[in-house]
Amino acid sequence: MTTLSAPAGTRRRRTKASGGAAGIWAATPFTKIVLAITIVISAFPLYWMIIIASRSNREATDIPPPFLPGGNLGENIQRVLSNPDAHYLTGLTNSLIIAVTVTASVVMISTFAGFAFARLRFKGGKILLLLVLVTMMVPLQQMGIVPLYRVMVSLEWVGTIKAVIMPYLLNGFGVFLMTQYTDQAVPNELVEAARVDGASTMRIWWNVILPAVRPGMAVLGINTFMLTWNDFMWPLLVLTPDNPTVQVAINSLNAKYGTDYVLIFSGTLMSIIPLIVVFIAFGRQIIGGLMEGAVKA
Numbered sequence: 001m002t003t004l005s006a007p008a009g010t011r012r013r014r015t016k017a018s019g020g021a022a023g024i025w026a027a028t029p030f031t032k033i034v035l036a037i038t039i040v041i042s043a044f045p046l047y048w049m050i051i052i053a054s055r056s057n058r059e060a061t062d063i064p065p066p067f068l069p070g071g072n073l074g075e076n077i078q079r080v081l082s083n084p085d086a087h088y089l090t091g092l093t094n095s096l097i098i099a100v101t102v103t104a105s106v107v108m109i110s111t112f113a114g115f116a117f118a119r120l121r122f123k124g125g126k127i128l129l130l131l132v133l134v135t136m137m138v139p140l141q142q143m144g145i146v147p148l149y150r151v152m153v154s155l156e157w158v159g160t161i162k163a164v165i166m167p168y169l170l171n172g173f174g175v176f177l178m179t180q181y182t183d184q185a186v187p188n189e190l191v192e193a194a195r196v197d198g199a200s201t202m203r204i205w206w207n208v209i210l211p212a213v214r215p216g217m218a219v220l221g222i223n224t225f226m227l228t229w230n231d232f233m234w235p236l237l238v239l240t241p242d243n244p245t246v247q248v249a250i251n252s253l254n255a256k257y258g259t260d261y262v263l264i265f266s267g268t269l270m271s272i273i274p275l276i277v278v279f280i281a282f283g284r285q286i287i288g289g290l291m292e293g294a295v296k297a
Contacts, residue, residue, distance in 0.1 A: 046272075052265040053077075060262050076266040083253060087242055088267060091249030096274060098164050098235075098245065099228040105169040106224045107217050114178025115209045119191050120201070129179065135172040141234065152238055163238040164245065168228060174220050181216035182209060218282040225278050229271075246271045 027035075052060045054073035059066055080088050116122070117129050148167060149158075157163040186209055194204045210217075235245040244252065250267045253260065 049265050049269050052261060053269045055262060057260065057262050072262075073266070076262055077270065079263055080253065080267045080270065083263070085241075086249045086252040086267070087244055088246070088249045088253075088270075090242070091244040091246040092271070094161050094164075094239075094243065095229055095246040095271075098161055099225050099274075101165050102168045102228045103221050103225045106171045106174045107221050109170055110174030110178040110220060111182075111210070111213060111217060112205070113175040114180075114182040114213070115205050117175070117179040118182040119186060119188060119209075129176075132172045132175050136176065145234070145237070149237060158238050159240045159243060161239070161243075164231075164235050167234070171224065174224065177220055178213065178216055181213055185212045185216070222279060222282045225282075226275060229275060 050073075051066060051069050053076055055066060055070040056072055059070060080086065113132075117125060152158050152163045155163075157166070190208060191204055194208050199207070230247060231245070232247045232251070236248050236251075239245065239248065241248075241252065246267075250264060250271060253263045253267050
């Protein structure tokens with residue numbers, strides 16, 4: 001009896017498919033090397049910060065420099081906290097209040113606006129969205145810093161954290177991002193079906209829009225928190241030296257007649273801890289939202 005065999009190309013395709021997803025997506029040695037180099041390059045500044053922050057000033061300037069952490073980290077952190085010119089704990093607290101408030105406001109307002117622009121029909125909607133895009137094209141912080149400062153003086157907010165919070169409660173980029181994300185993540189048929197079932201606009205936003213746009217909210221939250229936390233120029237202008245943000249406090253750690261690198265690196269090391277926590281928290285939301293969408297698809 002003659003046995004018919006499949007063509008060689010078909011056999012190869014079957015063999016590749018039988019390996020499952022692991023075989024199809026297996027990383028090559030070159031990919032692993034590139035990823036390893038990228039990780040090392042990305043992590044080295046953080047590692048170097050830890051090294052300098054845990055050394056003395058004499059050890060930090062040695063040639064060749066040290067490549068292992070020392071044992072002075074606790075002492076250096078205590079020096080940062082007790083520095084009379086920096087007011088570091090006050091700056092850390094102010095930055096946390098400002099960043100959390102601004103991030104919550106930007107994410108919520110942008111989600112509301114994104115829903116309105118993407119799925120609600122109202123007169124002048126396209127014109128309003130165009131105006132939002134125009135605000136992204138103009139460097140408002142640089143061009144509007146003088147009139148904005150005069151407004152803060154008129155309101156008698158100079159020297160308070162309200163002067164840092166209020167100008168950033170709304171973000172044109174956030175509105176644009178959530179508009180595009182809502183338009184792609186939420187089918188119009190889903191919103192119409194919810195309306196047919198008798199759901200109000202707020203109910204649609206809460207039960208339909210929010211679960212679908214959670215990854216976009218997480219991305220916007222991370223971006224907003226980092227930008228607000230790292231802002232330096234505006235807080236330096238409107239806040240007093242004894243009521244700074246953390247970035248202004250780090251700048252105040254400079255010695256009068258030189259640069260104390262150990263003190264600056266120690267303060268910077270403590271200042272990135274909230275950023276790491278926020279990235280981990282919001283990163284889980286991104287991954288969870290994407291995986292939930294993949295399962296539903």
